Amino acid sequence: GEDVEQSLFLSVREGDSSVINCTYTDSSSTYLYWYKQEPGAGLQLLTYIFSNMDMKQDQRLTVLLNKKDKHLSLRIADTQTGDSAIYFCAEIISASKIIFGSGTRLSIRP
Amino acid sequence: DGGITQSPKYLFRKEGQNVTLSCEQNLNHDAMYWYRQDPGQGLRLIYYSQIVNDFQKGDIAEGYSVSREKKESFPLTVTSAQKNPTAFYLCASSITPSGRSNEQFFGPGTRLTVL
Numbered sequence: 001g002e003d004v005e006q007s008l009f010l011s012v013r014e015g016d017s018s019v020i021n022c023t024y025t026d027s028s029s030t031y032l033y034w035y036k037q038e039p040g041a042g043l044q045l046l047t048y049i050f051s052n053m054d055m056k057q058d059q060r061l062t063v064l065l066n067k068k069d070k071h072l073s074l075r076i077a078d079t080q081t082g083d084s085a086i087y088f089c090a091e092i093i094s095a096s097k098i099i100f101g102s103g104t105r106l107s108i109r110p
Numbered sequence: 111d112g113g114i115t116q117s118p119k120y121l122f123r124k125e126g127q128n129v130t131l132s133c134e135q136n137l138n139h140d141a142m143y144w145y146r147q148d149p150g151q152g153l154r155l156i157y158y159s160q161i162v163n164d165f166q167k168g169d170i171a172e173g174y175s176v177s178r179e180k181k182e183s184f185p186l187t188v189t190s191a192q193k194n195p196t197a198f199y200l201c202a203s204s205i206t207p208s209g210r211s212n213e214q215f216f217g218p219g220t221r222l223t224v225l
Binding site for chain 2: 004008033035040041042043044045048088096097098099100101102103
């Protein structure tokens with residue numbers, strides 16, 4: 001069946017790069033999204049990548065897509081305390097169906 | 111400002127009571143969604159609506175009901191039949207599903223606690 005998997009926790013030192021990984025199973029996806037959720041809040045779209053792209057860069061964010069391995073990653077350069085949040089990978093299956101991963105909680109240590 | 115609002119932010123309910131969560135959007139989006147979020151889990155789709163007066167069950171619709179009488183509003187009722195209703199509920203909307211991408215915009219969420 002359709003599934004999106006992420007590791008639950010990641011801890012990085014302030015100023016280092018964070019890399020959050022995600023694997024998905026459905027090869028028919030059109031878009032893959034990264035959402036950020038701060039405590040007690042809704043989800044905020046960070047970036048997305050179209051399934052025929054390999055890489056997308058947006059300021060401190062770099063998304064890499066390996067379609068053959070069904071692997072998606074989000075790299076945050078120069079991680080700051082404000083980046084502490086839960087990051088969700090999501091796969092767009094159809095216009096009405098999005099499969100979310102379980103989220104990766106990113107914590108920043110000084 | 112355009113956006114999605116959910117109310118209330120926190121809601122407490124006694125067992126056996128029905129409760130309705132509000133979701134309103136002024137983005138002129140056709141599609142609206144309700145998700146449930148539990149700790150350590152991703153979002154699970156409860157119901158979605160692509161147009162007014164039409165809605166479809168998601169993956170975990172049992173114990174929930176919705177209505178879509180207006181484009182801007184998609185209230186969710188958590189009924190007494192829902193066995194484990196304590197959770198964080200998120201509403202989202204998106205431009206008509208036939209659009210180029212399906213970016214969903216999320217509201218701030220309602221945390222429901224059953225006492």
